[in-house]
Amino acid sequence: xxxxxxxxxxxxxxxxxxxxxxxxxxxxxxxxxxxxxxxxxxxxxxxxxxxxxxxxxxxxxxxxxxxxxxxxxxxxxxxxxxxxxxxxxxxxxxxxxxxxxxxxxxxxxxxxxxxxxxxxx
Amino acid sequence: xxxxxxxxxxxxxxxxxxxxxxxxxxxxxxxxxxxxxxxxxxxxxxxxxxxxxxxxxxxxxxxxxxxxxxxxxxxxxxxxxxxxxxxxxxxxxxxxxxxxxxxxxxxxxxxxxxxxxxxxxxxxxxxxxxxxxxxxxxxxxxxxxxxxxxxxxxxxxxxxx
Numbered sequence: 066x067x068x069x070x071x072x073x074x075x076x077x078x079x080x081x082x083x084x085x086x087x088x089x090x091x092x093x094x095x096x097x098x099x100x101x102x103x104x105x106x107x108x109x110x111x112x113x114x115x116x117x118x119x120x121x122x123x124x125x126x127x128x129x130x131x132x133x134x135x136x137x138x139x140x141x142x143x144x145x146x147x148x149x150x151x152x153x154x155x156x157x158x159x160x161x162x163x164x165x166x167x168x169x170x171x172x173x174x175x176x177x178x179x180x181x182x183x184x185x186x
Numbered sequence: 187x188x189x190x191x192x193x194x195x196x197x198x199x200x201x202x203x204x205x206x207x208x209x210x211x212x213x214x215x216x217x218x219x220x221x222x223x224x225x226x227x228x229x230x231x232x233x234x235x236x237x238x239x240x241x242x243x244x245x246x247x248x249x250x251x252x253x254x255x256x257x258x259x260x261x262x263x264x265x266x267x268x269x270x271x272x273x274x275x276x277x278x279x280x281x282x283x284x285x286x287x288x289x290x291x292x293x294x295x296x297x298x299x300x301x302x303x304x305x306x307x308x309x310x311x312x313x314x315x316x317x318x319x320x321x322x323x324x325x326x327x328x329x330x331x332x333x334x335x336x337x338x339x340x341x342x343x344x345x346x347x
Contacts, residue, residue, distance in 0.1 A: 084208060087199065088196060088197055088198070088199045089194060089195070089196060089197060090194070090195045090196070090197045091192065091193065091194050091195075092191075092192070092193045092195075093189060093191070093192050093193075094189065094190050094191040094192070095188060095189050095190065096188055096190055097188075098188075111206035111207060111208060112204070112206060112207070113203050113204035113205055113206035113207075114203055114206060115201065115202075115203035115204065117200060117201050117202075117203045118203075139203075156190065156191075158191075162197045163197065164197055164198065164199055164200040164201065165199065165201065165202060165203040166199030166200075166201065166202050167202050167203075168202070168203050168204065168205050168206070170203070170206050170208070171206060171208035
């Protein structure tokens, strides 16, 4: 008797939210235990950053988005749809450079990974 | 979803932005709150009006603007009354705002209100031979002096060439 098996895909989001002091930078690395595909990358710039806060996402220490340079906006939450393989425990690094000489800023990055869930998940 | 490292480093400042809302900002990019207003009412029901003119000075709180839009003078007798309201500036200049007559009641509604800054001077004239008891009511809105001047500057239309 033929049985049909349905593949179940799950999505998890790696969230980065960093408050960076004036004239400071920070690089935070996270990883996820399952392999899958990165389907979405979202950045958030609150009002007030004035294009002075530069963000970049690295995958396995290589620039992932943007691949060249940094993204620096104001009062924006751009969402980028990607299809990129993600390997098990591959480090994802969120780098923030706050070139505002006076104000600290809180910026965010959200990476969505689609993966095949094992039975025990 | 495990943080495995964190590195902090210095960067060169290239400009100055604005505070963002994560820093407990007490003011927004619009620096003055102009939507909240408090009602002002001067109500005096114990005015004795002998024959002739009685004057009352109402001193306002410094640096506030009171927009008076309702003026009411009422007596229990059918006598001819005159209500005259003037604005007294800090320099002592008196500006005529309202002058109305009526029998037993003088009532006037000013749609946009008149802004009083320093002192409101009210003159009530009783044309009868009898002394009457009067009620005076002035109703308006309290605003800030700075907000008032800001609204004036915003209301100015730009010049077109």
